[in-house]
Amino acid sequence: MSTLRPTAVVTGAGRGIGRAIARRLAPSHDVIAIARSTGELDSLAAEVAERGGTCRPLALDVTDGAAVARALEGVDADVLVNNAGVGVLKPLLELTPEEWHRMVDVNFNALFHVTRALLPGMVARQRGDVVMIGSIAGRSAFVGGACYAATKHAVMGFAESLMLEVRDAGVRVSVVSPGSVATDFSRNSNADWNLRAEDVAESVAHVLAMPPEVLVHRVEVRALSPKRPRRG
Numbered sequence: 001m002s003t004l005r006p007t008a009v010v011t012g013a014g015r016g017i018g019r020a021i022a023r024r025l026a027p028s029h030d031v032i033a034i035a036r037s038t039g040e041l042d043s044l045a046a047e048v049a050e051r052g053g054t055c056r057p058l059a060l061d062v063t064d065g066a067a068v069a070r071a072l073e074g075v076d077a078d079v080l081v082n083n084a085g086v087g088v089l090k091p092l093l094e095l096t097p098e099e100w101h102r103m104v105d106v107n108f109n110a111l112f113h114v115t116r117a118l119l120p121g122m123v124a125r126q127r128g129d130v131v132m133i134g135s136i137a138g139r140s141a142f143v144g145g146a147c148y149a150a151t152k153h154a155v156m157g158f159a160e161s162l163m164l165e166v167r168d169a170g171v172r173v174s175v176v177s178p179g180s181v182a183t184d185f186s187r188n189s190n191a192d193w194n195l196r197a198e199d200v201a202e203s204v205a206h207v208l209a210m211p212p213e214v215l216v217h218r219v220e221v222r223a224l225s226p227k228r229p230r231r232g
Contacts, residue, residue, distance in 0.1 A: 014040030
């Protein structure tokens with residue numbers, strides 16, 4: 001990794017929003033891209049390299065706290081984007097215990113593992129950004145969202161509490177909450193009015209680009225209207 005550019009760690013970087021964020025930050029940051037799929041990470045790293053950037057692929061299960069601590073030991077991250085997430089959207093009585101625990105582990109517990117590994121360095125250096133990719137489900141509810149929406153509400157509480165803990169140490173904590181995005185994750189992935197993953201990535205870049213003494217803590221990003229197909 002270059003010593004001349006800040007380092008950005010992005011989880012869930014193999015596809016969708018995480019991949020778009022890694023691509024968006026690569027021109028200005030050395031990216032460490034985390035996901036479970038080696039193939040997706042390798043293709044991302046090759047794509048970034050073709051554009052003149054640097055991307056280190058790191059195959060890692062972010063729900064494994066011990067593995068996360070080992071893999072990220074010694075990493076001096078200027079930016080952490082906690083993006084990894086899963087969603088099984090169906091009524092509570094249809095959810096299996098395995099599906100419930102998987103969502104809680106990936107969407108919420110992993111925030112602790114990854115942030116706990118990288119935050120001490122930020123606090124010691126008195127600077128850094130921790131960005132959570134939330135969801136508008138983090139302040140609302142829907143049928144089939146008993147677990148997923150609950151994890152996103154938890155993300156909001158985690159982020160706000162952490163922000164209050166570390167703001168005086170010069171570390172900014174932010175949440176970017178998109179509506180429906182045209183990825184494999186979305187319930188409406190084929191709708192032509194959806195946000196693109198690149199729209200969310202641009203919002204993350206905007207948060208990071210603010211002056212050092214300015215904190216944008218919450219951003220909600222929506223498509224303008226489901227009645228207006230997007231142009232271009």
